[in-house]
Amino acid sequence: MASDDMPYDGRFAGDPDHVLQRVFGHDGFRGRQEEVVRHVVAGGSGLVLMPTGGGKSLCYQVPALCRPGVGVVVSPLIALMEDQVAALRQQGVAAAALHSDLPEGEARRILGDLHEGALKLLYVSPERLTLEGMLSRLDMLPIAMFAVDEAHCVSQWGHHFRPEYRGLGVLSARFPRTPRLALTATADPRTVEDIRAQLGLAEDPVFRGGFDRPNIRIEARPREQERAQLRTLLRETAGQAGAGIVYCGSRARTEQTAEWLRADGQDALAFHAGMDAGAKRDAHRRFSRGDSVIMCATIAFGMGIDRPDVRWVVHLDLPRSPESWYQEIGRAGRDGLPARALLLYGAGDIALARHRVEESPAAPEQKRIERQRLEAMVAIAEAATCRRALLLRCFGEEPPSDANGVAVPCGNCDVCLAPPSLFDGTVAAQKLLSAVLRTGRRFGVAHVVDVLRGRLTEKVAQFAHDRLPTFGVGKDLSDAAWRGVARQLVAHGALDVAVENHGELVPTEAARPILRGEQKIMLRAEIARPTGPQRSDRVGVPASGDPLFERLRDWRRAEAQAQSVPAYVIFQDRTLAEIAAARPRSLDQLGAIPGVGRTKLERYGAAVLGLLTEQ
Structure with a gap:
């Protein structure tokens, strides 16, 4: 599975700026990327918390290309490994993935490339990495670094805990002088500390890139x-x-x-x-x-x-x-x-x-x-x-x-x-809770709303609920408003829904002070939500209506199908949109666009410039 394309030759080993520009086509790092990269290039370990789309992969890919040896990336899913390997190979990086779906001959070829020093990045599952045979192989090789992607999987408090990730603690004991970088986009404070303890990173820095995704x-x-x-x-x-x-x-x-x-x-x-x-x-x-x-x-x-x-x-x-x-x-x-x-x-x-x-x-x-x-x-x-x-x-x-x-x-x-308005919902809550109690705690929200609104339906008549004091006392609110009151009372814990039966509403102990008037409850008014186009002042928008942009997308789709790779590993939409807007006339101008690295420029530059000159 070794790349048939010209692999990255390590010409700028040790220089993150040159690797970033030459391989990935970016003129500068974002956020805390540079701080993380230089820390790892210098031999340091740590935990990276960055939002999805924040550029976590560059935090380990660039150091792996700067340091001698192979970078080993632990990844939880085969599809994720394959997509990332495909993207790296497009950028001229010798990368491969070891996983259970590989034919035996293919796996042997990858291991051969690994021992010959022909790989710069190897993606592997946690269960494969922690096999004694695999660890013994790595003992004999120069390792640039270890990266543990989706690191929240290591924590029992994480939302996608995977027991096989717990075995990765062996890396700190077996490779104490090799940089180890754990990365995740989703970890609350409890999960962060568990990750650090499990992976032996308690004394190493945490790089927090912020969780906000403003776009x-x-x-x-x-x-x-x-x-x-x-x-x-x-x-x-x-x-x-x-x-x-x-x-x-x-x-x-x-x-x-x-x-x-x-x-x-x-x-x-x-x-x-x-x-x-x-x-x-x-x-x-x-x-x-x-x-x-x-x-x-x-x-x-x-x-x-x-x-x-x-x-x-x-x-x-x-x-x-x-x-x-x-x-x-x-x-x-x-x-x-x-x-x-x-x-x-x-x-x-x-x-x-x-x-x-x-x-x-x-x-x-x-x-x-x-x-x-x-x-x-x-x-x-x-x-x-x-x-x-x-x-x-x-x-x-x-x-x-x-x-x-x-x-x-x-x-x-x-x-x-569209800020919502709050109102004193104590009386409305009392009416609804009273209707639930007087109908016997046996009915769902639709029937209770019919009683409150004074509708003489067949079911209301069957159970004589039109004779209840609560019949018709809620005509001042719409059906949607009453459903909102019921939902918010469930959220407040004053109502439960009998999910094992037919969705009957059941008051809880928390309903008592509301019914007695001892607790005031503020409710949110049900209002129309904003619609239409979202704000886009923070980021550029793809030129989706531009014929040139669509022509570039058609070319990319055909190229991706011919190579059997995802379309975005050729060029992302954002790069195509910038090409369509800038309309570069030379390879130098095309190479200045973010996302167009040296290898992609050599591979696709002539074809892209040809499309730009078509009328």
Whole structure:
């Protein structure tokens, strides 16, 4: 699997700036990248916390090319390894991946290249790396560094804990003088300290790059008519180049959602763990090669996503924690261009999530932590203040604030764009709770709302609920408003939903002080949410309507198909958009555009310039 292309020859070994420009086509580092790179080049270890799309991969790729020997990268998924190797080979770097899907002969060739010093970067799974045979091989070789990607997998507190990652602690004992760099985009303070302890990095620095993704508009709203709500998003993003992801809570729902989207004329695929392995590979291949598809998936479609032009991510169910949600919405806008994250949720989601935590076989301390994380997620979903600020605080990061210490509106979440109003909802809450009690705690929200609104339905008449004192006392609020009151009471813990039955509303002990008038409760008014184009003043927008941009994308698609690689490893949309805008007339001008490194310039420069001169 060694590269057939000219490998990076180490000409600028030791000089990160030259490697960055010559290999990756960038004139300068971003954020804390340079600090991390120079620390590792000098032989240091540490933990890197950077948001998805923040450039974590360069933090280990550049040092691996600067230092003598091979850089060994631990990666959790085969698809992720293969995409990153394909991208490196496009840049002229001799890279390979060792994983269980390789034919035996291919694996032997990679090991041969490794021992001959022909590789600069080797990607390997944690279970493969920690085999004694593999460690013994590495003992005999010069190792530039070890990088542990998706490092939150090592922590029992992490949202994607993988037991095989725990064995990576052997690296600090076996290779004490070799730099080790752990990297993750999602880790709260507890997880950070566990990663450092497990990987022997407790005495090494933590490089925090910030968790904010300002290019992603964050939105959350009650799930009223999810198909109509999803169709609205599709209309608002129509014409944008790129892909979308719909995360669903069950396998059946992924297939149902993909089916009705296809019936609507959308190019939609399903992806979940129960699918045939071949079908999953085909779906992932279509997604990764750059098609403008919608992937309807469970969280099984996770860390293997390395595509930069995902323009939106929708959740049809409440995520179990802010960490999970952040990881999943972080798959949008990795290229830094505007993207959207929309969460649709209901009261039943909250109740079901709480029920699952309580019924899980986890230890008491684990349950306590999971409850805390779930309640933090509920707070974000029901927020009346900036959602981004609440999300950042989950990771121990304080958002920008004014002179009084009040968080400055982020300007790119639905709450900041259309601030909701709060009202004294004590009387409304008392009416709803009373209706639930007087109807016998046996009915769901639809029937309770019918009673409050004074509708003499067949069911209301059957149970004589039109004779109750609460019949018709809620005509002043709409159906949507009453559903909002019920959902917010569930979020406050005053109502539960009997998820094991038919969604009956059940008051809790927390309802007593509200009913007695001992506790005032403020509720958020249900208001129309902002629609239309998202703000884009922070980042450039692809020239999706430019015929030249589309011609470049068509050329890239054909080139990627001919090489059987994802389209974005040839050039990202952002690079193509800048080429279309700048219209360079020479190789030197083309080479000055970010993302066009030396190898890509040599390989594709003539073809791109030819396209630019076509009329």
